[in-house]
Amino acid sequence: MTYCVGVLLDRGFVLASDSRTNAGVDDIATFRKMTIFEKPGTHLIAMVAAGNLSLTQSVVSLLGEWANNGEPELDLNQTKTMYRVAHLVGRAVNEVHRLEAEALASQSIEFNPTFVIGGQIGNERPRLFHVYSAGNFIEASPDTPFFQIGEIKYGKPVFDRLLKSSMPLAEAAKLILISFDSTMRSNLSVGLPIDLLCYEADSLRVTHLRRLTDADGYMAGVRKQWGEGLRRVFETVPPPGLDG
Amino acid sequence: MTYCVGVLLDRGFVLASDSRTNAGVDDIATFRKMTIFEKPGTHLIAMVAAGNLSLTQSVVSLLGEWANNGEPELDLNQTKTMYRVAHLVGRAVNEVHRLEAEALASQSIEFNPTFVIGGQIGNERPRLFHVYSAGNFIEASPDTPFFQIGEIKYGKPVFDRLLKSSMPLAEAAKLILISFDSTMRSNLSVGLPIDLLCYEADSLRVTHLRRLTDADGYMAGVRKQWGEGLRRVFETVPPPGLDG
Known part of the structure; x- marks a missing residue:
C-alpha cells in the first residue's frame, strides 16, 4: 500500500510520502512516490x-513527455495557476485510463491512481x-487543510485532533510524521523511508x-516519545465508573 | 457503520459496541448490537x-429460536465449551446465508455479518x-488479545500501542472507550450510546x-482529557530537523 499526506498551512505547505510498494506481502519494494517540478x-x-x-x-511519465513536446497548454512548467496544474494532472490520469483501463479491467x-499536489x-x-x-x-480549504491518500485511516485521528493551519511548517511536519508512525505501526505495507517536503510561502523553490x-533515528525517536x-x-x- | 471491540485479559474480558446504524447518511438509527446469554x-x-x-x-434471532426448540446441540445455553459456542454462532451465520444470501446478491x-464473542x-x-x-x-491469544469489527482502523493505533493482557478490567474499558472516541471523531457513522460489558474471570455472571x-459526561471527559x-x-x- 502507500501513505501520502499534504497539509496546507498559512505559511506554506508540507507534503510527505512513504516509499513502500507491494504486490502481495511476498513482493515488497522501495519506490519514491514524490515528484517535484521546480x-x-x-x-x-x-x-x-x-x-x-x-x-x-505512467501519469508522471506522461506529464514529463508533455512538458517537452512543445505544446504550452500541456507543459506543467508553463502553467499559470495551480488550478490548471490540477486539471493537467487530471488530463494525464484520463489519458492513462484511456490507454490502460480496459486491459487492466x-x-x-482496479484503476486507482490518486494524487495530492501542492504548489x-x-x-x-x-x-x-x-x-x-x-x-x-x-x-483544500481552511476547514479541512489536509489531504491523505492510500492507507488513510490509522493516521487520521491525530490530524482531526491536532492540525491547525496556523502551525509553523516544522510543527506540521512533526504531526505528519507522527501520523506516519501510527500508520506504519498498524499497516506493514506502509514503510520507511519517508520523503518529506516543506514549502515556505512565496519562496518559489x-x-x-x-x-x-x-x-x-528521528522516526525511532518519534515512536518512542509519542x-x-x-x-x-x-x-x-x-x-469509567463500572456500576452505572 | 458499526464499531465493536472485545479484549481478553488475564482477569476476564471487556466487550463494547456502538449503537448507530445507517442506511445512508440520511437514515440513521439506534440499535443495540450486544447480546448476552447469562x-x-x-x-x-x-x-x-x-x-x-x-x-x-437474524443470526441472533435464530440462536434464540434454537435455544428453545429442544435440541441440546443447538441450544447455546446448554453448550459446554466456548469453542462450541463459536461453532454454533458460525452455524447460525451459515443458516442465514442459506436463507438470505441469494436474494441479497x-x-x-454484501453478506457481511461478523461477531466478537466473549464468554x-x-x-x-x-x-x-x-x-x-x-x-x-x-x-484471541496473548499475542493479540483483542478483536475489532466494523470500522476498525481509526481506533486500532491505541490498542497497538497501549493494550496489555495484564491490565485491570477498568483500565481496558478506558482504553476501549478512548478507541471509540478516536473512531467516532473520524467516522460519523459510529456513535453513542456505547454498550460496555466487563466480565471478571470465574464470576460466571x-x-x-x-x-x-x-x-x-464520561465520553465528553475522555474526549477532552485525551x-x-x-x-x-x-x-x-x-x-524534525529540516536541513538534512
Missing part, C-alpha cells in the same frame, strides 16, 4: 501519488489539490527536502 | 455484531472469538454492564 523564482509544484505503481508512474485490476506559481497563493482516479479534483530513513507520552496521558484519564 | 453460576456469554443489521439480527448487497462456561477459562461471515472463526450516553493530553505530548516531541 523552477526557482517562478514556481514550485510537488505531487505525491497512491495507487497501482504502474499507473501513477480484463484482469480485474505555488508566481503571485498566486500556495494551493493544495487532491486529484482522483477519474481526473476530477478538489482543493524547495524550502526543505528530507528523506527519513531507519538510520537517521508512545511513552500516550501512556502517560492514558494514566491520567480516569477509568 | 445463567448466573453456570455461564456468561456475550456477543457484539457488525455488518448489515438485518443479517446480524441479486440486489448487490466463560463452568470451569473453562474465559475465551474470546471472532466469527466471520463464512461462519469460520478465530480465537455479568460483572458490570453500562450504557454510555451523551448525557453521562485530546488535551495528546496536545501536551505533541508539544514535547521535537520537530
